[in-house]
Amino acid sequence: MIPQDIAHKDDLRLDIAAPLSWRYSPGDTIIGSVVRNSPIVSPEATLKIWLTGTISIRILRAGSNRLYTDHECYINKWTLLKPKEYLIFSGPLHHPENSKQPLSWSFSLPIPSKPKAYITDSHQPHATFVPFDQNHPAYNILPGTLRACSSGYSPRSAAAIEYELHARLYYDRGGSKKAHYATLPITLRHSPGGADIHHISKGGSSYPRKVRSQRLLPEMKDKELSFRQKTNKLLASSKVPVFWFKMIIESPPVVQVDNPHPLPIRLSIATLLGNDRTSKIIEDVPQRVQINYVKILVKSSTTVIAPGGFSSSVHTGRQDSVVDLHFEDAFKNLESPLVLYSSVKANENIDLGNLFQLVLRRNGLYTNGKRCSSTPTRYLFPDCCTFILKHTHQFEYRINLTIAGETQEVEVFVPVRIIEAA
Template sequence: MPPTARSVNNDLSIDLVNPSTPLFPGSVILGHAVRKTAIDAPSSVIRVRLQGRAKAKLVADNGNGNTTYRSRFNFWNESDVAETIHEGNLTIASGQDLSRPFSLTIPMDTSAKAVNAGRSEKEKQASFVKSPGIGSKEIPEQTLPGTYRVDHSSFSKKWHGYVEFWIEAELAVRSGRGKTKVTKAKLPIRINGARTRPITDFGLASRKMPGCVSSDLLVPGTDRADLSLKQKMRKVFGSSKVPGFHYKLEVTYPTVVQLGNPASVPFLLRLLPD
């Protein structure tokens, strides 16, 4: 289940105007579809579209063999984010090339219609994303996720999944006999998660845990002394005569985290005498 690979050649390729510019939901992708091979076609169409999808695969060993579970869905329909950049006669002489600009706007959200397409009721009910309230069982639209990949394995399971986006250019040339030859180019791109304001409320919570340190070396002035056999035996048997320091460890930790937040994760440890 490999992600979409880069696929370009002289027949059709994709060049971005600013390939190093970070992309986010709502960003505009500027680029060119380029052909460097000679052609003389009276009827042709060049389309460019943005594609996005999520795929996952789980292989579980049940003792008698492997069971494979798969899931995949598109974030929008194929023609939702597309542009026709050429239509009609296409003539390119040998040694020349053709470059047509395109502009594609990255959606802010997924399309509920596309995500639910082909989903069974069981699959919709299994989704952890639910519509608010009671009523529709459809999976609702969500903020567009960023490019992501995960691979993991355990003793009896292996799973991996990813969120991917790519630009696809398509050149369709119709011959005089009514046949159409289609040439495609694909360029994977990275889209970051939606930009949000950094949070300042991390929902801090605290927990106190009691503890005790027992040692004859806690007595002032004995920190470098050698313990006698008697003292060592009292330590081994947990005698109440061994001096002890009782304390509470207070842990303050966040219950809310935000990826990409420039602030440090608020995590505090305090040792309090008890």
């Protein structure tokens, strides 16, 4: 992008016949116009437009002082599209000083459906995530727009898949050559995931957790503990029953954005038996588990690769980000708390997806047709793996629960592949 050209929109600007948030697909046609408001008189002028597409990454390594004031920087850039200029005007220009109507040239520019044929030229096969094989899907579809940057005062790595529309007005003026430029970012959709799909659930579980309390005994559930009983509990006495458990979450391995089917997310709790596990006295006692709320975070990871200083060496970097879907806010509207009971086989479950009608849309998570967050969620770029970057996701579930009067938070991590809307 050329900053000095953006500042002079009267000299040249690009207007697109689409909303600002419009996302194109590979193979679409961009329809718009190039506009000039400033006066001009020239015996000969040419106006050309072209589209660029790049994948660029940067990896920053700390130096010996572990600060980024002393660092090594590795950059890798791949050009996705073959340079091709389209002539949309050639001839004399005359636009008077006080003209109320700007000069305008309409155009329609096709977007290629796949990367250029010689995309691997000048690149090294060991410094890419994609084999040098034209049959690989990466060679047959343009990747969608993506931006990722590690957080912090001095970002350690960054990655972007970007497309830009360019225009150049080249003209004679008083015997000298002049040029004005305009640049406009174009957002490209990722490859659609096909028709709407029914999500299939996949299991994930927490690390073993425990609760130590006399209230785990049925007869002690509602009784006041004596001073001695409280002391035994505090000292982790063997006289105090222990309940070992793990939370199990059925979570979709694939989520399609804007899919109307509720996400199949189910909670259950398994009693853990065996040595140093649940006390024998309560092995057959189903424990009441109150689900206070569930927080869902989407953790995105972008891995990038760049060639090193030697013929076979590479450098990799990763940037992570987290998006809070604010699902816990939906629990404030429940008339009564969610409750399930433990068992060795975790037979009982709570179907959160159907209960709340959970749907992931482009601007956030929805429950019963309403967005959980009061403001739009930061856009989640779909999963993708292209030449020098991989973008993946996982769900992090934080389940706040109460057992026998003891409240704790349990975390469960489940990989998920987010795909573009159909």
